[in-house]
Amino acid sequence: MNPHTVKFTGLLALVSLAGCAQKPPAASAKASPAVAATTHQAAAARPSTPTFAPPPESSIPAGPLGEVIRQGRAIFTDTPAHAKAYVGNGLSCSNCHLDAGRLANSAPLWGAWGMYPQYRKKNGHVNTFGERLQGCFMFSMNGKAPPLDSAEIVALQTYAWWMARGAPVGVKLKGAGYPKEDFKPAQPPDYARGEKVYAANCALCHGGDGQGQQVAGRNVFPPLWGAQSFNWGAGMHQLDNAAAFIKANMPFSRGDTLSDQDAWDVAMFMDAHERPQDPRFNGSLSETRKKYHDTPMSLYGTEVNGHLLGASTGRR
Amino acid sequence: MSHRLPVLIAIVLSGMPLLAHAADAAAIARQGNGTGAAPCMACHGVDGAGQTAAGNPRLAGLDAAYLQKQLDDFASGTRDSAVMKPTASALGEEERRALALYYSKLPLPPTLARPATPMPAADSAGAVLATRGDWSKGVPGCVQCHGPGGAGVGAHFPPLAGQPAVYIEAQLKAWQSGSRHNDPLQLMQHLSAALSAQDIDAVAAWFAAQPLPVAGATP
Numbered sequence: 001m002n003p004h005t006v007k008f009t010g011l012l013a014l015v016s017l018a019g020c021a022q023k024p025p026a027a028s029a030k031a032s033p034a035v036a037a038t039t040h041q042a043a044a045a046r047p048s049t050p051t052f053a054p055p056p057e058s059s060i061p062a063g064p065l066g067e068v069i070r071q072g073r074a075i076f077t078d079t080p081a082h083a084k085a086y087v088g089n090g091l092s093c094s095n096c097h098l099d100a101g102r103l104a105n106s107a108p109l110w111g112a113w114g115m116y117p118q119y120r121k122k123n124g125h126v127n128t129f130g131e132r133l134q135g136c137f138m139f140s141m142n143g144k145a146p147p148l149d150s151a152e153i154v155a156l157q158t159y160a161w162w163m164a165r166g167a168p169v170g171v172k173l174k175g176a177g178y179p180k181e182d183f184k185p186a187q188p189p190d191y192a193r194g195e196k197v198y199a200a201n202c203a204l205c206h207g208g209d210g211q212g213q214q215v216a217g218r219n220v221f222p223p224l225w226g227a228q229s230f231n232w233g234a235g236m237h238q239l240d241n242a243a244a245f246i247k248a249n250m251p252f253s254r255g256d257t258l259s260d261q262d263a264w265d266v267a268m269f270m271d272a273h274e275r276p277q278d279p280r281f282n283g284s285l286s287e288t289r290k291k292y293h294d295t296p297m298s299l300y301g302t303e304v305n306g307h308l309l310g311a312s313t314g315r316r
Numbered sequence: 317m318s319h320r321l322p323v324l325i326a327i328v329l330s331g332m333p334l335l336a337h338a339a340d341a342a343a344i345a346r347q348g349n350g351t352g353a354a355p356c357m358a359c360h361g362v363d364g365a366g367q368t369a370a371g372n373p374r375l376a377g378l379d380a381a382y383l384q385k386q387l388d389d390f391a392s393g394t395r396d397s398a399v400m401k402p403t404a405s406a407l408g409e410e411e412r413r414a415l416a417l418y419y420s421k422l423p424l425p426p427t428l429a430r431p432a433t434p435m436p437a438a439d440s441a442g443a444v445l446a447t448r449g450d451w452s453k454g455v456p457g458c459v460q461c462h463g464p465g466g467a468g469v470g471a472h473f474p475p476l477a478g479q480p481a482v483y484i485e486a487q488l489k490a491w492q493s494g495s496r497h498n499d500p501l502q503l504m505q506h507l508s509a510a511l512s513a514q515d516i517d518a519v520a521a522w523f524a525a526q527p528l529p530v531a532g533a534t535p
Contacts (some may be wrong), residue, residue, distance in 0.1 A: 057448065058439065099451040204472055204500050205461070213470050215463040220473075251501055253456050 049174040052167045054102050054110045060162065072159025075152055076101055076109075078218075079141060083152045088142035089276070090212070090219045090228040093156075096140070096236060098249055102163065104175025105248040105255075111176025113164035122292075130157055139233035142276045178244035185264035189239060191304060194269025197262045201251050210273060225273035232278035232310055238297040242267035272304040274312055285310050341418030344411060352406030356415065359399075365425035368432050368524075371482030374475075376422035381471035384416035385498070394498035396490070424528050428478050431525045442522030445515055453510040458519065461503070466523045472500055477526035484520035 057073070060066045075082040077100050079092040094100050101109035116129035127135075130153050134145035146152040167173060199208070205221040206212050212223040223229040235241045247263035249255045258266070278300065281288050285308070289301030300310045345356040345364075356375070360366055364376030375383065389395040390404035391412075407415070436442050444450075446466070449457040459466055461473045468475030476484060490496035491508035499505055511519075 098456075099449070103451055201501065215467055215469055218464065220461070220463050220469045251503075252461065253454060253503060253507055254501060255454070 050168060050171060051174045052110055052164075054108070054163045055165065057100075065158070068155050068158045069162045071151075072155035072157070072162075073100055075155055076159060080218075083137075083146065086137045086141065086143045086146045086152060088144070089223070089230065090214075091141060091222050091230060092219070093136065093140075095219075095222040096245060101160070103249075105177075105179050106245070107177050108163075108175065109160040110164040110167055111173050113160045114167055114169040114171060114173075115176070129160065133157065138279055140230045140236065142229075142231040142234075178241055179248050180240050180244040183240070183244050183247065183260065185243070185261050187261060189243075189264040189268035191265075191269055191272055193261075194265035194267070194272075197258070197266040198269050201258065201262075202266065205252060210270070224270050225275050227276060229275050231276035232300050233280060233292070237271050237275065237300065238295070239264065239267050239271055239299070240297045242271055268299070272299050272309065274307075274309065277310070281310075340411065341414040344407075344415060345418065349407060349411060353403045353411070356419075361425070363425040363427075364419050364422045365427055366480060366483070368480045369482070371480045371486060373479050373483045374425070374428065375419040377424045378420055378474060379468065379471050380416045380420035382416075382474050383419055384412055385471075387412040387416065389498040394496075396495040428528050431478060431527055433481070433521065433525045435525045436518070436522050440518065440522070441515070442518030442520075445511075445519045446522045450510070450515075455507055455510050458523070465526050475528075476523040478528045479523060481520040481524035484523055485516050488516045488520065 060069050060073075071082070076093040076097070080087045080090060096106070097103070097108065098106040104111075112132070113129060116132055117126050118132075119125070120127050120132075122135070128148075130148045133153055133156050134148070137143045137145050202224075206224050207221070210224040211226055211228065212219050212221040214220065219228075230236050236245065243264045246267055247256065247258060247260060250258070250263075278288060278292065280292055282291070285301045289298070289310070293300040302309060344353060348355045357364075359370070359372045360375050361372075364374060366372045366374040386395060387400075387404045387407060390397055390400040391407075393401070404412070445455070446458045449455045449460070458476065461469065462476050463469040463473065466476035468477075487496065488504075488508050488511060491499065491504040492511070494505065497505055508516075
């Protein structure tokens with residue numbers, strides 16, 4: 001066991017007291033079972049988590065509305081090509097929201113649409129869906145926020161709205177987000193174990209160096225760390241998000257084959273690598289951590305294997 | 317052994333400053349190795365383009381590590397083929413390596429610049445499966461690993477674009493039956509199990525109709 005593992009044990013204990021900063025308000029999930037039960041008969045047995053199936057892509061209507069929906073899909077699946085001005089890395093939305101934002105347990109758009117406006121601890125105010133999308137551009141895409149009335153935000157919102165039509169509003173749907181509830185490792189995540197999991201299951205596509213694989217300048221497999229990946233402010237840099245995403249969806253097409261422990265270990269391995277600086281960095285690593293990363297789910301500003309994470313951002 | 321002498325003479329006479337292993341590979345491709353390996357070009361074409369009707373795949377321009385692994389796997393049986401096993405088994409390790417390198421460096425044959433079959437419609441079953449997948453069965457779009465248009469990615473995801481439909485179909489069925497089980501992480505064995513015979517037909521036809529990148533470029 002390395003020294004970091006021991007430190008992490010203490011941190012895990014802390015988080016169970018502090019609770020999860022990113023969870024949607026519990027009240028909203030409990031408040032609307034009646035709506036859900038009448039809307040979806042199949043969900044009647046478990047009214048607190050209604051199910052939802054998005055419409056097929058072939059049902060996108062013709063005409064100007066359909067064109068904007070399609071544009072939203074295009075941005076979502078090839079973000080650097082279709083929202084170039086606002087993207088600072090090689091990632092696309094669909095790298096972490098699989099099947100063009102349609103797949104359950106991969107933070108689908110239909111699961112997010114009805115949960116906004118929402119108060120978010122991340123920025124301390126009520127966010128519209130549009131502002132939430134802006135956050136994706138600033139952090140996950142390591143770029144800058146498109147204006148709320150920009151063609152990009154309008155197209156993405158229209159695509160999400162189309163996909164969520166018929167879903168109950170203000171209700172956490174089954175398959176929304178990543179499956180984080182009660183998903184805890186038996187042992188604290190460990191870098192060395194994660195490195196082995198990575199070599200056996202991830203390097204095939206993402207490369208031994210984590211930089212993904214490119215064809216004709218386009219990512220086929222996305223970079224997981226380094227200058228072309230998400231920055232230190234992105235949700236995926238948090239261990240619980242990454243572990244839940246990996247468990248449900250990785251290796252690609254082989255989701256739910258890694259053990260829980262392997263998913264946590266490899267999430268830590270990925271998130272213990274250097275990546276672009278958090279754009280909210282205020283000059284002090286420790287103060288930035290205290291202000292924005294005060295959770296054991298973030299390794300930002302902590303030392304792993306002798307490297308202070310966030311101190312040499314962007315370096316591979 | 318009797319085949320080797322004329323080949324050597326031909327190389328010496330040609331005066332080309334070829335590397336020894338490159339010369340060996342070209343000779344084996346043309347003549348076989350004299351110890352049981354059949355000449356590659358008898359089935360894969362003089363330029364490595366393959367043979368569409370017979371379903372013999374293109375080798376020209378494929379990744380060297382991929383090709384070498386396939387030869388190794390034909391010999392070991394993790395990729396079961398009555399045709400390829402005797403030849404692969406008759407090749408020494410160095411010969412397999414040289415052949416893989418040789419074919420990886422062959423330019424894309426110009427005959428493949430235009431697909432032999434018409435492009436299926438964008439909303440055809442094959443196009444949808446290839447580019448979108450069928451996530452209700454946990455199947456991603458093929459191009460998500462095999463690259464845009466099936467151009468191929470690295471050593472583990474070979475190009476599908478322009479390969480004979482007969483070949484692609486046979487491989488998907490081989491993954492299904494387990495006669496081919498040399499895939500990393502069992503990706504293809506797992507995915508192929510979710511496909512129907514109609515799915516396989518459709519997706520094989522779609523990839524066979526994809527144009528290859530500009531002539532001369534390697535994918």
